[in-house]
Amino acid sequence: MRVRAEFTTEPFHGEGPIPEHVTAAAAPLTTAGLTPELGPLGTSVEGEAEAVVDALAAALKAALRHGATRVTLTLGDVDSVRAPEQSTDLTGGLSRLIGDVERELGGDLAGLPREEKQHAVRLLEERGAFEMRRSAETVAQALGLTRFTVYNYLNRIRESG
Numbered sequence: 001m002r003v004r005a006e007f008t009t010e011p012f013h014g015e016g017p018i019p020e021h022v023t024a025a026a027a028p029l030t031t032a033g034l035t036p037e038l039g040p041l042g043t044s045v046e047g048e049a050e051a052v053v054d055a056l057a058a059a060l061k062a063a064l065r066h067g068a069t070r071v072t073l074t075l076g077d078v079d080s081v082r083a084p085e086q087s088t089d090l091t092g093g094l095s096r097l098i099g100d101v102e103r104e105l106g107g108d109l110a111g112l113p114r115e116e117k118q119h120a121v122r123l124l125e126e127r128g129a130f131e132m133r134r135s136a137e138t139v140a141q142a143l144g145l146t147r148f149t150v151y152n153y154l155n156r157i158r159e160s161g
Contacts, residue, residue, distance in 0.1 A: 002078045003052050006044040007060070008148045009068040024066035028058035042148025046078060072148075097129045098142050110144030117143050121153040130154060 009021050022038055029036040029045050032055035036045040043059075045052060053075075060071055101123050102109055109120050120143065129135050140150045 001049045002046065003049045003075060004044065004046045004078050005052055005056055005073065005075045006042060006146070006148055007056075007071055007073040008042045008152065009063045010070040010072075011067075019067070021063045021066040021068035025059040025063035025068070028062055029055045031055075032058075037146070042146045042152070044146060044148075094129055094132050094135055094138055097124055097127050098139065100127075109142045112143075117145065118153050118156075121150060122157050125154060125157055 007025075009019075009025060011019075018038065022043060025043060026036045026038050029043075032051055034045045034047045034051065034055055036043050038044075045055070056073070056075070060073070063071060098109065101120050104123065105112060105116055105120060109117065112120065121139065124130065124139060129139065136147050136150045136154075140147045143150065
């Protein structure tokens with residue numbers, strides 16, 4: 001069985017180099033022959049279940065040894081964890097909201113710099129986009145980000161009030 005794991009380690013450091021706890025977590029995944037996709041706000045890896053689960057144990061231990069204070073993990077078969085190709089927004093409302101924000105910000109969301117992507121997430125949050133089913137996956141795809149990054153942007157927005 002093929003699985004996909006996505007995990008976020010905290011604390012977040014925002015701009016600058018990827019934190020040590022993130023790079024330390026990637027090393028056991030690579031050593032296990034997996035190809036992790038990592039960023040400052042989320043890491044994902046896909047492969048055979050046994051290899052991924054064994055490597056994850058070592059990866060999470062490495063993250064904690066290198067300063068992670070919290071880890072959030074999602075693990076499931078590839079089809080249940082991967083973002084869907086089609087939005088489940090049957091009325092097109094989410095697509096319209098994304099289009100409105102693209103026009104407002106002057107272009108394709110995926111091509112925007114990080115600060116503008118964060119602003120786009122804020123605008124979409126204010127307009128209720130994230131109340132729709134599977135909206136985070138659809139927005140992540142439009143922004144060229146991982147779902148975890150979108151959730152992290154949302155958490156920061158919601159925490160700042």
